[in-house]
Amino acid sequence: MKIKVICVGKLKEKYLKQGIQEYTKRLGSYTKFEVIEVVDEKAPETLSKVEMIQVKEKEGQRILAKIKEQDYCFALAINGENPTSESFAQQIDQLMIQGKSDFCFIIGGSLGLSSAVLTRSNAQLSFGKMTYPHQLMRLILVEQIYRSFRINHGEPYHK
Numbered sequence: 619m620k621i622k623v624i625c626v627g628k629l630k631e632k633y634l635k636q637g638i639q640e641y642t643k644r645l646g647s648y649t650k651f652e653v654i655e656v657v658d659e660k661a662p663e664t665l666s667k668v669e670m671i672q673v674k675e676k677e678g679q680r681i682l683a684k685i686k687e688q689d690y691c692f693a694l695a696i697n698g699e700n701p702t703s704e705s706f707a708q709q710i711d712q713l714m715i716q717g718k719s720d721f722c723f724i725i726g727g728s729l730g731l732s733s734a735v736l737t738r739s740n741a742q743l744s745f746g747k748m749t750y751p752h753q754l755m756r757l758i759l760v761e762q763i764y765r766s767f768r769i770n771h772g773e774p775y776h777k
Contacts, residue, residue, distance in 0.1 A: 619649045619719045624684050626677050626727035627658040634757050641760040648767040656680035658727045678732025689722040691739040698742030707766035
């Protein structure tokens with residue numbers, strides 16, 4: 619089994635890097651795991667709708683280049699499904715039973731994901747209606763992936 623998180627932009631904050639490294643190490647007991655960063659498109663603070671779409675499309679092309687045909691992709695999107703940790707773990711387990719072994723989770727940049735990336739995704743996940751910095755979302759996502767493995771293996775994990 620392989621899991622990759624594809625995200626836009628470089629992670630700069632040391633505390634977030636340390637958290638992700640810790641969960642990456644823990645995930646090594648369960649799966650091959652990697653984080654792939656694609657370059658974020660430089661843009662001014664204020665953009666027209668057309669310029670926003672162009673930025674998302676350029677970032678989307680970079681994301682799509684990292685996805686393989688066999689990857690089952692979860693796009694993080696505010697309007698996606700908002701599962702509990704237990705139902706998310708169950709979904710991963712069911713997909714593995716169905717023969718899926720390569721998973722990819724996609725975190726867009728500050729403007730979100732392009733329509734092409736959302737179309738390519740097999741499922742869309744939301745972590746609620748609140749907005750999180752996409753850098754922090756990486757840590758939250760990796761923790762939830764780790765939690766799902768603990769749940770699926772019947773191992774203790776705080777609730």
